[in-house]
Amino acid sequence: MPSDLPFVDLFAGAGGLSLGLARAGLTPVGAAEMQGDALATYVAAHEAYFPGSALQVFEGDLAQHSLCSLRGQVAIVAGGPPCQPYSVGGLRRGIGDARDGLPLFVRVVREARPEAFLLENVPGLASGAQRARLDAVVAELAALGYGVDWRLLRAADFGVCQRRQRLLVVGTRRGSFAWPEPTHGPGRPVPYVRARELLDPARPLGETNPALVTYARSPDLRPSPWDGHLWNGGGRPIDPDGLVPTLLASMGGNKTPWLDGGGVVPAYHAHLLAGGEPRAGHVPGARRITPEEAALVQGFPVDMPWVGPRSSRYRQVGNAVPVGLAEAMGRALRAHLVGEPAADVA
Ligand SMILES: C[S@@+](CC[C@H](N)C(=O)[O-])C[C@H]1O[C@@H](n2cnc3c(N)ncnc32)[C@H](O)[C@@H]1O
Incomplete structure (x- = not known):
């Protein structure tokens, strides 16, 4: 050899x-x-x-x-x-x-x-x-x-x-x-690495992804605020205290996972669970992860x-x-x- x-x-x-x-x-x-x-x-x-x-x-x-x-x-x-x-x-x-x-x-x-x-x-x-x-x-x-x-x-x-x-x-x-x-x-020996240890909604790494995060017209509620489809597109919100959803080769546009910089996800989930009306428009403070950030998650x-x-x-x-x-x-x-x-x- x-x-x-x-x-x-x-x-x-x-x-x-x-x-x-x-x-x-x-x-x-x-x-x-x-x-x-x-x-x-x-x-x-x-x-x-x-x-x-x-x-x-x-x-x-x-x-x-x-x-x-x-x-x-x-x-x-x-x-x-x-x-x-x-x-x-x-x-x-x-x-x-x-x-x-x-x-x-x-x-x-x-x-x-x-x-x-x-x-x-x-x-x-x-x-x-x-x-x-x-x-x-x-x-x-x-x-x-x-x-x-x-x-x-x-x-x-x-x-x-x-x-x-x-x-x-x-x-x-x-x-x-x-x-x-x-x-x-x-x-x-060591706990799982949490998303907030790698990703900061306020500090994008690389050029930001312009695809906005918007509320779904007919939200599909699940027990966890981070699952289900409360938002348009295939990209899921990232729980800062959990693991990033599996990154797919089809990421890009609104299929890209996103960061909840406005702290909207748990509050909106609770609002819907309590029978509140679905919202429309952009999710405040949300932004999708960049390729560089996805790369960081992949190590x-x-x-x-x-x-x-x-x-x-x-x-x-x-x-x-x-x-x-x-x-x-x-x-x-x-x-x-x-x-x-x-x-x-x-
Ligand atoms: C799942 S990806 C591999 C990712 C890689 N193991 C890594 O960790 O980054 C599969 C790769 O195989 C390449 N590929 C598919 N068919 C191939 C072929 N017949 N000859 C050479 N490359 C091929 C694709 O272009 C793609 O980049």
């Missing part, structure tokens, strides 16, 4: 997964990505955070590349194949969907023969009709000589201020993989060199694996492969 635990990131996006693995002491040496802005962000971040270190870039459709040259060069194949076919919000077409990256992931594992692999996806792949697809992929990977295990992990349990859950599939050639222990939350560094217009940056951020979750997985992989945890990286 040319370096200490080198890895390739397939479907690399802007690199949330890669940054987390690198923080755990693994070395990014290759990245495959077909979307121009995401690849440009990934490469710019690599140059900024790993200056002078080589990166083999597989640009365009991964289906057009052979990664046989990576055999003996990478310890880990990592990647989050496109997840639209499986997300609960999507059409759940699964098998046969052109956006199904799972066969490509299996093919690269066969070509590169790494010590271990890490596949990330949406929880929907492990439930309902899609579960058979997950089981089939696990069987294919096991047939390549790997012990394969999977779990659904909550990003918040690893210090990420978000409700996001992810499916992680790990394969190793020997021994059984020890999953990372949650570090944050009730009964754990990206503040100086991350994002490339592309606002809509593209929201998509890159929403698509990413939270850096803290990836780091926890990286530490567990490192411990499995070399028997030692990584030193703390600031």
